[in-house]
Amino acid sequence: MKTNLFLLAGKLAPLVLLTLPLCAAENWVRYDALPAGSKAKVDGTSTIHDWTVESRLIAGHVEFDSGFNLDQPAPGKVNAHCVVTIPVRQLKSDSTKMDTVMYEHIKQKDYPRIEYRLTEMTLKEAPKTPDAPFLFDTKGELAVAGVTNKVQMPVAMTRVGKDKLKFTGSTSVKMTTFGIQPPTLVGILSTGDDVKISFEWLAAKKEEK
Amino acid sequence: MNNTESVELNRREFLKGSSFATLMTMLGGVELITPTPARAVDLETLVPFQVKCAVVGLGAWGREILATLSRLKTAQLVAVCDTYPVSLKRAASSAPKAQGVEDYRKILDDKEVRAVIVGTPTHKHREIVIAALQAGKHVYCEAPLAHTIEDARAIALAAKAARKQVFQAGLQTRSNAQRRFLLDFIRTGATGKTVKAHAQWHKKQSWRATSASADREKELNWRLNRETSGGLVGEIGIHQIDTLAWFLNVRPVSVTGFGSLVQWRDGRDVPDTVEAVFEFPEGVRLTCEGTLANSFDADYELLYGTDAAIMTRGNKAWLFKEVDSPLLGWEVYAQKDQFYKETGIALVANATKSTQQGEKSGDDVPFSSTSLRSALESFLINVNEIGSAVEDFGASFDPNDKAALEKYLAGIKLQPRAGYQEGYEAAVMALKANEAILKGEKVAFKKEWFELA
Numbered sequence: 088m089k090t091n092l093f094l095l096a097g098k099l100a101p102l103v104l105l106t107l108p109l110c111a112a113e114n115w116v117r118y119d120a121l122p123a124g125s126k127a128k129v130d131g132t133s134t135i136h137d138w139t140v141e142s143r144l145i146a147g148h149v150e151f152d153s154g155f156n157l158d159q160p161a162p163g164k165v166n167a168h169c170v171v172t173i174p175v176r177q178l179k180s181d182s183t184k185m186d187t188v189m190y191e192h193i194k195q196k197d198y199p200r201i202e203y204r205l206t207e208m209t210l211k212e213a214p215k216t217p218d219a220p221f222l223f224d225t226k227g228e229l230a231v232a233g234v235t236n237k238v239q240m241p242v243a244m245t246r247v248g249k250d251k252l253k254f255t256g257s258t259s260v261k262m263t264t265f266g267i268q269p270p271t272l273v274g275i276l277s278t279g280d281d282v283k284i285s286f287e288w289l290a291a292k293k294e295e296k
Numbered sequence: 297m298n299n300t301e302s303v304e305l306n307r308r309e310f311l312k313g314s315s316f317a318t319l320m321t322m323l324g325g326v327e328l329i330t331p332t333p334a335r336a337v338d339l340e341t342l343v344p345f346q347v348k349c350a351v352v353g354l355g356a357w358g359r360e361i362l363a364t365l366s367r368l369k370t371a372q373l374v375a376v377c378d379t380y381p382v383s384l385k386r387a388a389s390s391a392p393k394a395q396g397v398e399d400y401r402k403i404l405d406d407k408e409v410r411a412v413i414v415g416t417p418t419h420k421h422r423e424i425v426i427a428a429l430q431a432g433k434h435v436y437c438e439a440p441l442a443h444t445i446e447d448a449r450a451i452a453l454a455a456k457a458a459r460k461q462v463f464q465a466g467l468q469t470r471s472n473a474q475r476r477f478l479l480d481f482i483r484t485g486a487t488g489k490t491v492k493a494h495a496q497w498h499k500k501q502s503w504r505a506t507s508a509s510a511d512r513e514k515e516l517n518w519r520l521n522r523e524t525s526g527g528l529v530g531e532i533g534i535h536q537i538d539t540l541a542w543f544l545n546v547r548p549v550s551v552t553g554f555g556s557l558v559q560w561r562d563g564r565d566v567p568d569t570v571e572a573v574f575e576f577p578e579g580v581r582l583t584c585e586g587t588l589a590n591s592f593d594a595d596y597e598l599l600y601g602t603d604a605a606i607m608t609r610g611n612k613a614w615l616f617k618e619v620d621s622p623l624l625g626w627e628v629y630a631q632k633d634q635f636y637k638e639t640g641i642a643l644v645a646n647a648t649k650s651t652q653q654g655e656k657s658g659d660d661v662p663f664s665s666t667s668l669r670s671a672l673e674s675f676l677i678n679v680n681e682i683g684s685a686v687e688d689f690g691a692s693f694d695p696n697d698k699a700a701l702e703k704y705l706a707g708i709k710l711q712p713r714a715g716y717q718e719g720y721e722a723a724v725m726a727l728k729a730n731e732a733i734l735k736g737e738k739v740a741f742k743k744e745w746f747e748l749a
Binding site for chain 2: 120122123143144146172174176177179181183184186187188190191
């Protein structure tokens with residue numbers, strides 16, 4: 088009988104482990120990306136002029152441990168999850184030709200999305216007024232063209248109305264670290280390796296059903 | 297996407313390319329030339345995407361559409377349709393891999409087909425276009441949208457309701473880089489106050505097609521029957537009327553028409569020689585005339601201003617300045633052509649950009665694009681843009697959130713084209729002009745005729 092109980096416990100253990108995240112999820116406050124009001128931008132340089140591509144589509148979600156109180160935030164590490172994706176095809180410049188060249192270099196057909204996953208979030212200091220932004224230092228993983236790199240960037244979070252959060256931030260990366268050869272149009276221009284990625288991302292609290 | 301793409305005068309090229317001989321002939325006319333846009337060449341080389349399309353209607357113009365599409369690498373012709381088997385066979389040379397069908401509904405049932413280009417006789421547009429839109433296809437519909445305003449309205453309303461799809465009216469000059477360049481040039485006020493406009497289309501041809509079968513012949517000659525034809529002004533003049541009204545940037549107040557059967561008295565009831573006079577606000581009139589009985593001076597459009605007149609012929613345009621008009625600066629270096637006793641200054645689109653990209657412009661580069669090609673190119677790019685936006689939005693957010701999706705799609709930059717509104721308004725102008733011609737009277741336009749409820 089004893090043996091059987093141990094056996095049973097052994098069989099149940101994975102189930103218990105599987106249900107743990109589900110139980111934990113109940114203690115998370117989730118915000119989902121809104122379909123409007125966001126903007127991701129990549130700024131770069133070239134031998135002729137600077138260039139910019141933009142996307143108005145940023146999908147994903149962020150969730151905070153329910154212990155993180157937006158009204159009385161404590162500086163320090165914040166227990167948070169965040170995954171954000173941008174469809175590469177929605178990054179646009181003013182030139183179709185430029186976009187075509189970019190999609191090819193970024194291997195859009197094989198890797199149609201740019202993905203960011205948060206790994207660490209630290210609140211630097213509590214906002215001094217209700218309207219002031221929360222300033223975080225973040226660490227995360229950025230996946231572009233099939234290559235994932237670690238990135239660090241300061242992120243500001245502002246409360247918008249009752250249930251929305253707006254995140255803004257920017258970081259600089261080198262195209263070559265993602266295995267992307269800076270595009271060159273023969274005889275016309277060549278682009279610089281350094282690009283600046285910046286974003287404004289709007290998310291709303293998930294309605295409880 | 298580049299509907300805001302700037303167009304520039306060929307100032308640098310004029311300076312760079314001006315030879316002694318050019319300077320010596322400076323007293324002559326200056327031609328306004330559009331070199332092939334560099335973007336089109338690069339796009340073709342890169343083949344950024346392919347749209348699976350079908351062409352419905354394989355008459356003379358349908359075959360022209362097919363031939364143009366077959367040269368665009370962004371188009372993948374998967375099906376062609378015509379009710380006449382011989383036309384299907386003829387089309388095979390342009391689209392050997394496309395499946396030939398006699399019933400257009402087979403094309404609509406094919407999930408692979410994303411875009412349908414309708415080049416059937418005008419009176420057959422309504423049924424096919426609406427069914428295609430309802431089947432979720434992107435649609436390019438030749439101009440005029442229909443032979444009656446009622447049908448044109450039904451098509452435009454169906455297109456308006458199809459928010460996730462691209463609808464383009466075949467008013468191809470709306471996608472023509474030269475015309476768009478001229479539009480910007482005119483908007484700067486370089487021609488002064490608008491005085492009047494004129495359009496001419498002259499060709500000596502019967503418009504009649506023959507066939508061994510009487511039924512087939514009747515079907516082929518739909519243009520010669522008032523019941524099915526928009527007449528010269530509806531079938532041909534619509535492109536010129538649309539372009540000039542676009543330049544004038546205002547809707548007409550009335551149209552008076554005259555028509556007669558001078559040459560081709562073969563049983564047809566559609567005039568072979570017509571004149572329509574459109575009245576616009578502030579006393580501006582557009583005269584539009586066409587004939588199938590004489591070919592002198594072919595076809596052109598003229599816009600007269602107090603400082604200059606602009607003439608367009610095909611892909612070329614010229615400026616004719618008044619002696620008391622302000623000096624623009626660049627025109628003294630510009631290429632000029634002589635027209636009888638007048639001197640035309642050539643107007644060139646995108647020339648500075650081409651120069652930056654190391655390309656030659658002007659007469660050195662033959663214009664390799666046609667308005668039809670530009671229009672179809674725009675259509676395919678827009679299909680790809682809207683199609684991928686709908687797909688990506690649906691993968692990221694609730695695809696049933698119509699308001700959010702529409703807002704997102706409204707922000708997508710599209711290639712220049714005539715949409716359902718432009719297609720409908722042009723049909724109203726041209727078909728009412730045809731009505732005025734047939735009745736020999738004046739028709740006053742009502743504001744509500746142009747509006748889509």
